[in-house]
Structure formats: C-alpha cells, structure tokens
Amino acid sequence: MKQSIRDALKKRILIGDGAMGTLLYSYGIDRCFEELNVSQAEEVKHVHEAYINAGADVIQTNTYGANRIKLDRYGLKHEVAAFNRAAVRLAKEAAKPQTYVFGTIGGIRGFQKQSLELADICAGFSEQAEALLDEGVDGLLLETYYDFDELREVLQIARKMTDRPIIAHVSMQEPGVLLNGMVLSDALRELEALGADIVGTNCRLGPFHMIEALRGIPLPKKAFLSAYPNSSLPDYREGKLHYENEPEYFKKYAADFRNEGVRLLGGCCGTTPIQIQAFKQGIAELEPLESKFVAAQPEIIRVSDHDALPDSPLYKKVVSGRSIFVEFDTPRHLNTDRFFKGVKALEEAGADAITMADNSLASPRISNAAIGKLIKEKFHVPPLVHLTCRDRNLIGLQSHLLGLHVLGLHDLLVVTGDPTKIGDFPGATSVYDVSSMELIKLVKQFNRGISYSGKSLKQPTHFRVAAAFNPNVRNLDRAVQRLERKAECGADYFISQPVFDKERIIEISEAARSVSEPIYIGIMPLTSSRNAEFLHNEVPGIRLPDDVRARMAAAHGKEEARRVGLDICRELIDTAMDYFRGIYLITPLTHYSMTVELVQYIKGKERKRALQGKGARVIL
Incomplete structure (x- = not known):
C-alpha cells in the first residue's frame, strides 16, 4: 500500500515533475494542451513517463487550464469533465506504484486580472475539482495563483470537498511579495491556516530569485514547504519563447532549496526531465531540514486605504x-x-x-x-x-x-x-x-x-x-x-x-x-x-x-x-x-x-x- 504523501514528507524530500506545456510545445504542439488528453493521449502519457523516469515522485495531471473559463476560448467549455477524467487516467497509467498523482488546477486571474467575478471562477473550480477527485487523484495541486483572493476562495472550496492532501502555490512577480503587496511569509501562513497540507510558490521566478524569496520564510508549523521554479527567464527568438536548460545549475541549487526548508521540489515553465533529474541528484544524499533560523525581517511600511491622502487643490x-x-x-x-x-x-x-x-x-x-x-x-x-x-x-x-x-x-x-x-x-x-x-x-x-x-x-x-x-x-x-x-x-x-x-x-x-x-x-x-x-x-x-x-x-x-x-x-x-x-x-x-x-x-x-x-x- 502506498504511503501517504504527508508521512513521506516527514521523512524525506520528494521531487515533483516539471512543465507539461514546455515538452508538448517542444514536440510542435501549439494548441489547447488539455484537449490532448483525448486526441493525443499517448503524447501526454509519454511526458508523464519521462518525468517519472527522471526521478519525479509527484506528477501532476495535464489539467492546468481544464476549466470552463479557459476552455471556452477554444469552444470546449462543455468538455471539462471529459478532459479532466482522461487526464487522471493517463497519469495513473504512467505512474509507478509509489508515484503520487495530483490533479492540477491553475489560477484564472494572472497579471491581467480581467473582469472575472470570483463567483464564476469558484463555480468553474468546483466543477473541475469534482471531476479530478471522482477519478481518484491522490490530492489537488493549486498552482500559479497571482491573485491571493482567488487562491483563498478556491482553497476553502477544495478543503470542504475533500480531506485528501492539497498543495497551494502562490506566484510572485517580485521575490518575496505578492501582487497585492502581501509578503510571502504571511501568504503561506494563511494558506496553512486554511487547511493546505503543502504550501509554496511556483512559476515566474528561476531558482536564484525563488531561493531569495524563501530566505525569510520560517518552516510551516503543520504544513510542508514546496517550490517549483521556472527554468530561467525566457528568451524571445524568432517569435518563440526559449528557456536555458543547464542541469548542473539545477543540481547545485537543489541543496539551497533544501536549506530553506523545501520538502517538495519540482519545476515550472521551461523545465524538462533534465532539470528534474538534476534536482533528484542534488538532494540524493540530503535529509530534510528540521529547523530553520529566520532573522527578523525589516518592516515594510505600507499605506492603508484608510490613511489620509493629501488633497490636491x-x-x-x-x-x-x-x-x-x-x-x-x-x-x-x-x-x-x-x-x-x-x-x-x-x-x-x-x-x-x-x-x-x-x-x-x-x-x-x-x-x-x-x-x-x-x-x-x-x-x-x-x-x-x-x-x-x-x-x-x-x-x-x-x-x-x-x-x-x-x-x-x-x-x-x-x-x-x-x-x-x-x-x-x-x-x-x-x-x-x-x-x-x-x-x-x-x-x-x-x-x-x-x-x-x-x-x-x-x-x-x-x-x-x-x-x-x-x-x-x-x-x-x-x-x-x-x-x-x-x-x-x-x-x-x-x-x-x-x-x-x-x-x-x-x-x-x-x-x-x-x-x-x-x-x-x-x-x-x-x-x-x-x-x-x-x-x-x-x-x-x-x-x-x-x-x-x-x-x-x-x-x-x-x-x-x-x-x-x-x-x-x-x-x-x-x-x-x-x-x-x-x-x-x-x-x-x-x-x-x-x-x-x-x-x-x-x-x-x-x-x-x-x-x-x-x-x-x-x-x-
């Protein structure tokens, strides 16, 4: 019987997978990736297998954008259940007996929040989460949430829907601070209080800046800390985004992530099985960090909405x-x-x-x-x-x-x-x-x-x-x-x-x-x-x-x-x-x-x- 991921994380550092879209894009596929769960199932399955063979203990379903709002862009909003269920089956087929399969649900509001009502986002989230849970995922991965209000709402919904483990990831444009000005430590503390089992960050930042963001983060009291950095800052060549892929760089930084208390380490945009294998090698001889000293952080002065604003003439x-x-x-x-x-x-x-x-x-x-x-x-x-x-x-x-x-x-x-x-x-x-x-x-x-x-x-x-x-x-x-x-x-x-x-x-x-x-x-x-x-x-x-x-x-x-x-x-x-x-x-x-x-x-x-x-x- 497979050990629960909560118990596994108490004893060792687990490795997550890397970017699904990056590999599919490298294969020449440039359309709705979630639809591939049905039309090109073998390609999706091969991606899962590549990450597992590279050493991933935790893989995520190909469902980042498999919600009614994002699928509607392709005229596919009625395929939410079909795409999510198919994605879970593919990940399970690729998984080894000890591989954890997490159902991924991506954030809707990004840098451009658009005029999307939280009620609509939450309704779409519930529909997607239900399909993933019914198909038997080991847990849910909520990733790439730039809008903390959105993550707060959907996490509470997810916690009411299941007692299975939940990973909750915020995303930052600047190291250590969210788009609303909230510092990362406060955000992770609130996610833990709302019931997330694993809290952390993914996307936008490469290893260097993500580690900088984690330096002032204390170890969670009950949850575990996770990090899924990008491969690098993207380069733009001939109309396409390219990421640098130096495995030795990732291998070296794996120890730094461990030293900041990370227990689940994976990759986001631009990462491939090469980087995941490097992470695996980098933490191979390392035990999880049990305690961490965090120096007092300088207070960031914020101006409240209620503070008096000087009136112009x-x-x-x-x-x-x-x-x-x-x-x-x-x-x-x-x-x-x-x-x-x-x-x-x-x-x-x-x-x-x-x-x-x-x-x-x-x-x-x-x-x-x-x-x-x-x-x-x-x-x-x-x-x-x-x-x-x-x-x-x-x-x-x-x-x-x-x-x-x-x-x-x-x-x-x-x-x-x-x-x-x-x-x-x-x-x-x-x-x-x-x-x-x-x-x-x-x-x-x-x-x-x-x-x-x-x-x-x-x-x-x-x-x-x-x-x-x-x-x-x-x-x-x-x-x-x-x-x-x-x-x-x-x-x-x-x-x-x-x-x-x-x-x-x-x-x-x-x-x-x-x-x-x-x-x-x-x-x-x-x-x-x-x-x-x-x-x-x-x-x-x-x-x-x-x-x-x-x-x-x-x-x-x-x-x-x-x-x-x-x-x-x-x-x-x-x-x-x-x-x-x-x-x-x-x-x-x-x-x-x-x-x-x-x-x-x-x-x-x-x-x-x-x-x-x-x-x-x-x-x-």
Whole structure:
C-alpha cells in the first residue's frame, strides 16, 4: 500500500515533475494542451513517463487550464469533465506504484486580472475539482495563483470537498511579495491556516530569485514547504519563447532549496526531465531540514486605504461646492500659441480646471503630461490629465504614473480610450492590458506605495481619480451600476460624456441617487449641423436628440449655428445646475471662445443665485 504523501514528507524530500506545456510545445504542439488528453493521449502519457523516469515522485495531471473559463476560448467549455477524467487516467497509467498523482488546477486571474467575478471562477473550480477527485487523484495541486483572493476562495472550496492532501502555490512577480503587496511569509501562513497540507510558490521566478524569496520564510508549523521554479527567464527568438536548460545549475541549487526548508521540489515553465533529474541528484544524499533560523525581517511600511491622502487643490474644489472643468485638448502639431491663449482665456473666465484628453479619438497629440506640467507652472488653473488603457502596456502605464507623480500632476481621469481603428492610424495596436476599473485599482495601489508587482515604491503617490460615465445608453440603471463598481475600485468622482437632452439630465440625477461620489455632467457646444450629425452618427458614446439636430440643421451660416449651439448649452446648463454641482464643458476642436462664454454664463448664474439666496435643489 502506498504511503501517504504527508508521512513521506516527514521523512524525506520528494521531487515533483516539471512543465507539461514546455515538452508538448517542444514536440510542435501549439494548441489547447488539455484537449490532448483525448486526441493525443499517448503524447501526454509519454511526458508523464519521462518525468517519472527522471526521478519525479509527484506528477501532476495535464489539467492546468481544464476549466470552463479557459476552455471556452477554444469552444470546449462543455468538455471539462471529459478532459479532466482522461487526464487522471493517463497519469495513473504512467505512474509507478509509489508515484503520487495530483490533479492540477491553475489560477484564472494572472497579471491581467480581467473582469472575472470570483463567483464564476469558484463555480468553474468546483466543477473541475469534482471531476479530478471522482477519478481518484491522490490530492489537488493549486498552482500559479497571482491573485491571493482567488487562491483563498478556491482553497476553502477544495478543503470542504475533500480531506485528501492539497498543495497551494502562490506566484510572485517580485521575490518575496505578492501582487497585492502581501509578503510571502504571511501568504503561506494563511494558506496553512486554511487547511493546505503543502504550501509554496511556483512559476515566474528561476531558482536564484525563488531561493531569495524563501530566505525569510520560517518552516510551516503543520504544513510542508514546496517550490517549483521556472527554468530561467525566457528568451524571445524568432517569435518563440526559449528557456536555458543547464542541469548542473539545477543540481547545485537543489541543496539551497533544501536549506530553506523545501520538502517538495519540482519545476515550472521551461523545465524538462533534465532539470528534474538534476534536482533528484542534488538532494540524493540530503535529509530534510528540521529547523530553520529566520532573522527578523525589516518592516515594510505600507499605506492603508484608510490613511489620509493629501488633497490636491483641484479635488478640494470637487468636494467643496460648484466647480467647472473645461476639456481643452492639446494640439496635434507643435504650434502651441493658440492653445495657451485658450488656457489663459479660460483661466480668466473662471474655469476651475483644464482637462486634457489622452490622444482623443485615437489620434496623436502633444503629451497631455508635458502640457499639464507647463500649465501648472505658468497658470493658476490646475490641470487634470486623462489616462487611457489603450496606448500603454502595464510597463508603460506604471512608468507613466510614476512620472506624473514626480511632475506633481496628481489629478487623473481614467478612461478606456477610443479604439485605434477610429483614429489616424487604424493599423496601430490597442493595448488594453487592463480595463479602466483595473487601472483605477492600480492607481489606488500606487497610493498605498505598492507597484502592480507588489514591490514597494518606497513612498505613496497622491493621485485623485475621476472615472468616466456614459449616460447615453438605453439602460441607464446598468450604466449607474457600472459607476458603483468603479466607485468600489476607488474612483473619487465621475465625469460624464456630453449630454444633449435636458430630460436625460434629470433622469441621470434620479438614477444616480445611490452614488455618493460627485458627478460632473458633460456639456459640449455644437458648432454646426455637420458637427452635430458627425457626433450623433460616428462618435462612440454620444447620441443627440432629434430636436437638437433639427435646431442645428435650421441654423444658417456659421454665426447663427454658433449662437444656436450656445443657446442649447445654456438650456442644458440651466437644468444641470439645478441637479448637479459639477459641470464639465467640452471644447469643440479649438473653439475655446465658446467654452469661455459658457464658463462666464455659469459664473453669472452663480452670482445671481447667491444674491437671491437660491441654491441647487439636489447636488451630486
């Protein structure tokens, strides 16, 4: 009878297998690996046999992505049970009498968390775990979990489903710290408390950095420690990822893993039977570590979400009363004279902030960060810079945020960004590494002094974040629900797309009563009938009422069209001021004189109301 893995680990160090996908990929297979459990079963079985022959005591089923969410990408979400059951049978056929077969379930949320609800992830996890357990695995291996909240939830589900051993692995981008800023020792301690029998880490880090991460980790009180490093950092050659494979390097580091208390040692991305054999040889004469001295770790200073954040002058205006923001986009050329004349005119008119889009309509403009810094230096009206998800990957976004903080530009409007297909360069790539909600969370994480990888920034940023609101939709309640989710992500206030209907403004006020954060209603002057039709028919997120389009169509000549456009805005402003304290004026093209007039109009109404002692009925 096979000894339980818990008893085996008390006496000796066990060797796990290496990467399944790496070997299959090396065979020229580049598709859904989990489907191969059915279509190319012998290939999968051969991989298991290769690792067992190399010395693996513990092998994992070919089921890392065999859940309904990942399989749906291939149109295979109804094959969860079939793929998982087949995988267990193949691993068992390859196994020797003393080989432990663990059913692998991989994390869903990676670097790009996407908008995946934990409830959906947990439902998929339960379905997959049930198939693996029913087919008779010796235990479950939960691996490559970058999101600790996800691992916490699924571990609790797994523990309720079975009393068989569970291995729980977190993954780190930076040695010793998780993406949420949690230190590795705290994470492993919590996993042990939640019932994991073996706790550890896998993926992303090679042997060197993984050992560095384990140096400050005490031995678990009840569980055992495990490590599954990558082969190395990947190299990119001719469109493919390559990993260096030096068996002697792995053999040497096997003793270092033992000296940090690891009792289950395997491999992740890039590892092959060669590295697993090297690990086996490296620990051949070694007994498990029974005790470990861990020096006191320096305290990592974190900023709590509840700690006071220094308020920018602009945000003080947001929360203190009526304020007017004016969007005035930076030039698409290097002649900035007219732009800065416009800024000066808007400042003199009484605008409370100048906001600048981030390459609006996916067309290149002078950096709003550069122009924002000049406005901050030369004028007395604060800049509010927009930040899109479209143009920068995760590296660029973080670099940009750090730069904005250093420049003293602490007021942001986070938006998704128009797709590149509508801009001047339709062949350019839209990045979208993160959604707008995820970007809001990232900014707020920076405010706690933590980078996306979980690494300390040494000091917190001081950003206040506005979020976009599109009320020009059929289902306004659903749009408001999206606002509420953005508020949960950390949005401090909201700025709407332009609204051209007085009744819609009132409807927004009623629908958004549950939102406590201030809302700025977008109002944009129309310059001509052609302009109105273009906005209505071609610009995403903007719809014009028929009567507004008719009024603009009836206007003859530029001056009359300008007058009608301003009249429409004044009517909208009259309504908006009754229900909202924030007005967001959007300058059409370079026609800043129109927004100057509207700023003056709002200021005039405020003075009259002050004299009459009449305030807004409802303020949001």
